[in-house]
Each structure stands twice: as C-alpha cells, then as structure tokens.
Amino acid sequence: MFILINLKAYPCDPLEIANAARDVANDSGVRIAVSPQAADIARVSDTGVETWAQHVSANNYGSYTGSTLAEAVANAGATGTLINHSERRLTLADIDTAVNAASRVDLDTCVCANNPAQIGAVTALSPDSVAVEPPALIGGDASVATADPDIVSNAVESTNSIDKTVDVYCGAGISAGDDVIAARDLGASGILLASGVAKADNPRKALEDLVVPI
Amino acid sequence: MFILINLKAYPCDPLEIANAARDVANDSGVRIAVSPQAADIARVSDTGVETWAQHVSANNYGSYTGSTLAEAVANAGATGTLINHSERRLTLADIDTAVNAASRVDLDTCVCANNPAQIGAVTALSPDSVAVEPPALIGGDASVATADPDIVSNAVESTNSIDKTVDVYCGAGISAGDDVIAARDLGASGILLASGVAKADNPRKALEDLVVPI
C-alpha cells in the first residue's frame, strides 16, 4: 500500500510531517509520500521523504506567469504529482496535457475523480494511478469502508476494464489503519490522506497507527 | 451521416440557415441539425429544423445565475447539445454532470475532445456521441481526410474499445462533401461543421453541396 499525505494549505509544519513520514516509512517498510504546496517542495524534499506536488500545470516552458511547471517541481525535488484534485479541478484537455507534462520529467501521476465513470475517463488518459474521491466523504469523518465501499470497488472495476496497469487509490474516507485495510480489500493499492495526519496533534503517532495493520 | 451546423457566435442569420437546413434535410433525407446560441434556440426550433444547444451547464435547478440549464434549452426546443466544445472547455467533473443533466431531459449529447486519448476518456462518461476536434484543424481550411486522417480512425478505435454504442463524429476539417465521405470512411457517423455553412454567402447551396455525395 502507498500512503500519500496531502498537506493542502493546512496550517501545519511541513517539515515535522515530512520527518515523521520519512521515519515511519523507514521503520515500517510502507511507502509514504508527503505532498506540500509548491513553495514548500524543496525543503520537504530535503528531508529525504518521497515528495509529491499537489498540482502541475498543463503548460510547457514559456510565457505562463503563475503556473506550476512540471520541470520546476521536479527540480525542487518532487517525484510525483496529484492532478485534478477535487479542490483544483481542471478541464479534461488540461488533465490530459498535465499528465503528459508530468511524464516529461518522470513524475508519478495520480489523477483524482469523483465517481467510477470519471475514474474510467481519467484512466483512459494513461496516468500511473487514479484516486477516487467520493464527494460525500471528502473532508468528513465517515469511513469509505462503511459509508461508501461500492464506489471504491466500482472504481477499480472501471479502471481495470480500460487499463489494468493503472493503480487505483482511495482518495477520501480514510482516517485509521482499519480504513487502509478496508480500502486494500476493495482493490485499492494506495490511499490519499489529509487532515487525519496534517491536522493531528501528533502526526508521527497518527502515521504509526495508520501503518500498524498493513 | 449526421450533419451538425454550429453557428457559434457568428454574425449570421440563424433563421436563414435554419430554414435552409430544414429544407435540405427534407429534400435529401440526410439528418441535419443547427446549433445556435441559447438565446436563439426558440426561434430556430420554430422553423422545424432539428435544434441543438451549444452548451448546457452542469447544474440542476437552483441558484445558478447565468447558467444554461438543460431544462431551459429543452423547453426552448433543443433536442440535443454539444458539451465541452474546444471553445467552451469544462472540467471533467462538469462534463460528467452536464451529460447527466442533458439526459434528464432526453437531449442527445455530443462531447467534444482533442485527440484519441481524450475521446476515450469522454466515451467512458456514456454520452450519445463524441466529436474529435484535431486542434490543428479547428477553424482552418485543411481537410481532415488529407491533413490528419489517423486522428479520426484512432478516435473511432478508442471509442469502440470502451463503448461501442457511442457514435463518433468528426469535429473539424470538413468543408466539402468529399470531406464528409472521407470522415465516414474513417469510421465517423457524423460531422460538425461551422464556418463552412454559417459564413457561406449561400448557406443553402453550401448545404446542398455537402449532402450530394452522401
């Protein structure tokens, strides 16, 4: 299982979480990455933790003030990127181009989408992985395992029918180790997690609790 | 073959083109529709021609000032709609929701996209049809049959691999009857056409020339 901690624009200490994620990954053998804002990528990456961007723009080099060039986040140390997170929706054409932009610099790509139909759609764009974010679960306390398990298994089925090489992550409804196991049992090979770690009083303990059952 | 005339925001007379399209459709037996701006749908539909919206919004009834509700265009007489035209790109989530909105009121849906990968993606959202718009051909004089034929046949293949019930239209590079035949031979079952008719000195003659070889 792959665990990706999305720091969003939370008022957390990115380095505290990066150090904790690196240590827990090393101790447990579980793959854990941290996704900070673009301006924080360099110092998060310097901790040695696997670092992902939260977004890359669809453009190449050029006159694109205020964009997030794939090359720039890769130079800063990112090795993967989210694309089309529910808080940063893109046009379909831009998702396609952003996946290609990320591939130019070998960033792992995870494209987010709402439901099994959209998961099928983004799978057709050949990212490395997709993440299903049931809208009802985003930012809430409900567990995907109990509240909406079918959406994960249907997303896995949708992806497999189009491109079996694309991994499916569970993008919401995860807050404890049991949820990770439930997601895995539904066919997910990774999870996206945000406030459960980024807003925890003790992020290291939150991560340790998360990996125990894996 | 289905011929859809997109009037865009061209300085044309929508009624002249609507009347011509109705007559040429009746005379030739070829299915022809006209897609005017939302404000013109009612009077275009009143001519008896098959009428399509250029866009519908992803929303349902509610507090959505300035949106284009599927119910409103259907009430005005539209029986189909373009979605995600290259001049009106939507987020993937909104394409999905707009297809569902159009389906609520039985509008035929045609979702546009740039290339075979994106055509596969929008096919996964289960519209009635998709239209491939090679960016290099949009608004130009080049014919899809000679300039970029693979993009059409690859789009057809991409769609068929995901959902054989979805029709594929050729969304650019069509200006004469020969282009229609070329598109059909490449697997398209319809074409989108804009300036070739909407900006013609004699729209009726342009339409007649178009349907001769069909």
Added chain:
Amino acid sequence: MFILINLKAYPCDPLEIANAARDVANDSGVRIAVSPQAADIARVSDTGVETWAQHVSANNYGSYTGSTLAEAVANAGATGTLINHSERRLTLADIDTAVNAASRVDLDTCVCANNPAQIGAVTALSPDSVAVEPPALIGGDASVATADPDIVSNAVESTNSIDKTVDVYCGAGISAGDDVIAARDLGASGILLASGVAKADNPRKALEDLVVPI
C-alpha cells in the same frame, strides 16, 4: 426605485412571473424588470415586461461556441443585463469587456460585487449601475436593513467618490417592501430580488406587497 427579479435557474414559470411583473409595474408605476435564463429571454420579452439577461460574454461576434453574445440577447428582446453576479464571477478583464459588449447594443448594465472596495472597482469600469451583494445575505432570509446596513451606504459612498452617474442597487437581503424602503434610505436606487418572488407561491402578490411602500 428599480426592481429587478432574477429568476436564476429556479424551477419557476418565467411567463407567470413576467406577466405579473408587467401588470404590477403598470399598476404601480414602479419600474420592474425580469431576468430569465438566455433561452427564455425571447418569450419573457414577448410579454411586454422589461427583460434583462443574467449574463453576457466578453466576446464580440466570432468563434465562441457556448457564449452569450450581447447582440443575441438584445435581438431576443433584452434591454439590460447583469454582469459578474456572485454565481457567475468573471475576471476583471472580462467584466470590462462585457460592459463594453453590452454597451455596443445599448443594454443597461448592472455589475455585481461583494463589498464597497469591489463596488468602487467596478464603478471605475463605467457601467450604468452596480449591485452590492453582501455574501452573508445572499440566498438567506436576513434583511440588509437590519443585518448589514453599512455595506450599502458604504457602497454608495464608494461609487459616488469615483463616478456619481453610476446607480447603486442593493443585491441581497431584500424580501419585503420594508427592505426596499430601507435600501432606498441607505442610498440605493434599485434592488435585486430572486427567490422572494421567483419561489413565491403567489409571485404577483409578492410583487404587489413589495411595491406598496414605494
């Protein structure tokens, strides 16, 4: 006082409200307009009521599929338009261009904004009027007169400091005749109203109640 009824995408009967607004305007001498969706402008205008668009696009004639050309809504019978409603925010550049587009065809323009600073900003673009929409009041039941009166008087002051010829409307927090009087006393020369009429069981009675104190 000018009363503009924004029908949004509400599940109302536009003609019922249009007829009621026309009759109440005629009976009371109060200026009342109705703002339906673009697809409904023609039939609303046919009732004889003053008709406004909910939005016009920043473009001129051309390749703009899915846009709402000022010329098209004017041809359909609109004589005014909202621009930048809180549910249809535009870039500053597009607000400027849309105001100019509307002026091309002599549409009255009312640009909406959130607070006195933004009201000053849009006043600088020389529309005919501006409407202040306190975010806290949009769609709610609170009255601007009691909940947030300063925002209206401050907006009036902001506009007057930049261009005294621009009218200021009160864009939220109005549901009864007393609110209209309160808005007038705060310096507004018009009001925007939506659900209070559009969702009323008896729109005619809601309008009659509204104009009584004027």
Added chain:
Amino acid sequence: MFILINLKAYPCDPLEIANAARDVANDSGVRIAVSPQAADIARVSDTGVETWAQHVSANNYGSYTGSTLAEAVANAGATGTLINHSERRLTLADIDTAVNAASRVDLDTCVCANNPAQIGAVTALSPDSVAVEPPALIGGDASVATADPDIVSNAVESTNSIDKTVDVYCGAGISAGDDVIAARDLGASGILLASGVAKADNPRKALEDLVVPI
C-alpha cells in the same frame, strides 16, 4: 525606479538571474526584484535578491489543494507578489481577496490590468502598486514609449484620481534603458520586464544596460 524581472515559466536558470539582479542592484543602487515560479522562490530568495511571487491565491489556510498560499510564499522568502497577471487572470472577487491575503503577511502587491479603466478598478482595491499591460505590447518587441505612450500616462491619471498612494508600473513594452526612462517620464515608478532579461544570452549585461540611464 523599481525593476521587477518576471521569470514566467521560461527555460532560464533562476539562480543565474537572481545573482545578476542582486549584484546589479547593489552596484547601481537601483531596486531590482526577481519573480520566479513558486517552487523556485526559496532558492532564489537564498541569493539575497528581492524575491516576488508570480501569484498568490485568494484563500487563507485550509482545504485548498494546489493553491499558492500567501503565507507559504512569504515563508519561502518572497516579500512581494504579482496578482492578476495577464497570463493568470483572476475574478475581481479573487483579486480583492488575494490583495488582502498578501497583506496578511506584508507582501508588496502589484495588481496587473489591461487598460486605464481596469487600472482604475484595481486601484480601488488598495494594492501597493498596479501595472498596466497594454495587450498589444505583451511579449512583443514594440516599446511602450513609442507604440502606446498614452496608455501609461492615462493609467497614471486613472490611479491618481482614485488613490494617489498607489504606485503605477509599466508592465510591457520595456526592453532597453531608454524605455525605462520613457516609462518614468510618463509617470511610472517601476517596470515589469520578462524576456528582455530572462531570455537574454547575458542576463547580467541586459540588466546593466537597463539601469545605466536611471
């Protein structure tokens, strides 16, 4: 005069330009800042050059994946930010909120706009400075001093009529030292420059040539 070098997403070496800008600023006494992408702010700032962000988002701390939080760019070392550059247009509401976001962390703000009317509009939002970007000059070789001088003096007049404390920069049409002097003579107190330095074979020499006449 203030000189702001916008690196956009150009394929330049941000550190080479940062070092050159720092040295030329020190040697000449002219204030020079460099504006890299968000992911490059930390290492550009580490050179000691004045560093600006190209954009900040309108949001505060919270669930805003892929945003560019003002606090994050300030922590990375930025002391100023562009807002609403012509390549990153924002809604009016977001310009207002982004100016406030930047002010939370004492970032200098420069809001860009197309023409004197829009310059007046953004002045009303009380940024520290505004930059007028005549669309015809963006990315071209024409000099604002000869091609479009009135747009700068009219922008200065527009700003002064609303808030004399707001500085006006010239946002396009500058490539040589003479253009800087011309902009100053038209009332600008700063300039925005991009390819003239960022794409120069010798950025240091380009900067030296620029500051000579100042």
